Amino acid sequence: MSDVPLTVGIRANLVSLKTTSKLMDVTTRRLSTGKRVATAVDNPTNYFAAVNYNDRAKALTARLDGMGEAIQQVKAADNGITAVRGFLSQMKGVVNDALANSDDSARQELGKQFNELILQVRDVAKDSGYAGVNLLYDNKSRTVQFHEQIGESTLKIVGFNISGATGGADASSGEINASGVTGGAGTSYALSFDVGGGDVVGIKSHGTDATAASEHEVNWGSTSYLTELAEVVGQIENMESKLKTQASKLANNLAVITQREDFTQAHISILQEGADKLTLADLNEEGANLLALQTAGQLGVQSLSLASQQSQQVLRIIG
Numbered sequence: 001m002s003d004v005p006l007t008v009g010i011r012a013n014l015v016s017l018k019t020t021s022k023l024m025d026v027t028t029r030r031l032s033t034g035k036r037v038a039t040a041v042d043n044p045t046n047y048f049a050a051v052n053y054n055d056r057a058k059a060l061t062a063r064l065d066g067m068g069e070a071i072q073q074v075k076a077a078d079n080g081i082t083a084v085r086g087f088l089s090q091m092k093g094v095v096n097d098a099l100a101n102s103d104d105s106a107r108q109e110l111g112k113q114f115n116e117l118i119l120q121v122r123d124v125a126k127d128s129g130y131a132g133v134n135l136l137y138d139n140k141s142r143t144v145q146f147h148e149q150i151g152e153s154t155l156k157i158v159g160f161n162i163s164g165a166t167g168g169a170d171a172s173s174g175e176i177n178a179s180g181v182t183g184g185a186g187t188s189y190a191l192s193f194d195v196g197g198g199d200v201v202g203i204k205s206h207g208t209d210a211t212a213a214s215e216h217e218v219n220w221g222s223t224s225y226l227t228e229l230a231e232v233v234g235q236i237e238n239m240e241s242k243l244k245t246q247a248s249k250l251a252n253n254l255a256v257i258t259q260r261e262d263f264t265q266a267h268i269s270i271l272q273e274g275a276d277k278l279t280l281a282d283l284n285e286e287g288a289n290l291l292a293l294q295t296a297g298q299l300g301v302q303s304l305s306l307a308s309q310q311s312q313q314v315l316r317i318i319g
Helices: 006-031 044-099 104-126 227-280 283-318
Strands: 141-145 154-156 161-165 189-196 200-203
Touching: 006 200, 044 104, 044 141, 044 154, 044 227, 104 141
Parallel strands: none
Antiparallel strands: 141 154, 161 189, 189 200
């Protein structure tokens, strides 16, 4: 079929209407999707740059979960340290009461209280874990990832160990005996503060024979109780000092993680904003464009009608 011959005016108006229609399709799509760059076809440079920014933002968002977990783990450890320090204060009070008491039996009863507190310290340390990580027990540590690529930017939180080592008595039976107290196993319950590398500082007093069996024994009923219990007070104070140091380290780690969390959240917003600036449409501008294109379309139709009328007038003259 041969092309229908059109006048120059009609053809020009048809081209204008096609252009207007195409622009209206683009504007309508931008208004419906909210994006001026929705595919690589629209603008390859902007599209792939935006994809890269959004990918980094997603990766950093995943890191925020790890930071949040690490913050809770440090808080759990700090909560445990606070509880342990409370028990240490009680223990020091018990020892001071024993130092001021000349009755052997009374001191032995205080020794039982002391050992009960040791077990509480141990149990609090055991219960201070969060999400499978306990920074107060078994020298656990946690590496926090900050960068979107693993290993690029990290912080290692080094834990330590507070352990309550029981002797032969069964803690569940209620036979918690201080060393030198008759009945039960007659063994001591020791508490140590392990900061790693074999450096153990804790509540322990060597017996007179310095054997392994008596390494942690303190005889609360002996005639040498003044010397031995005074040493225990010094060890408690030493342990309190060590705990303060560890609490300070945890507080510093918490501050670092919190700052990195805030930084990461802000950086995610920057990346997302950058991606949006490259791809999002200005809805106000697109709305104005649509109105202008609708007007242009109406004018185009009228122009086409006028061009057609001119041809009809020529036909009437010829006819």
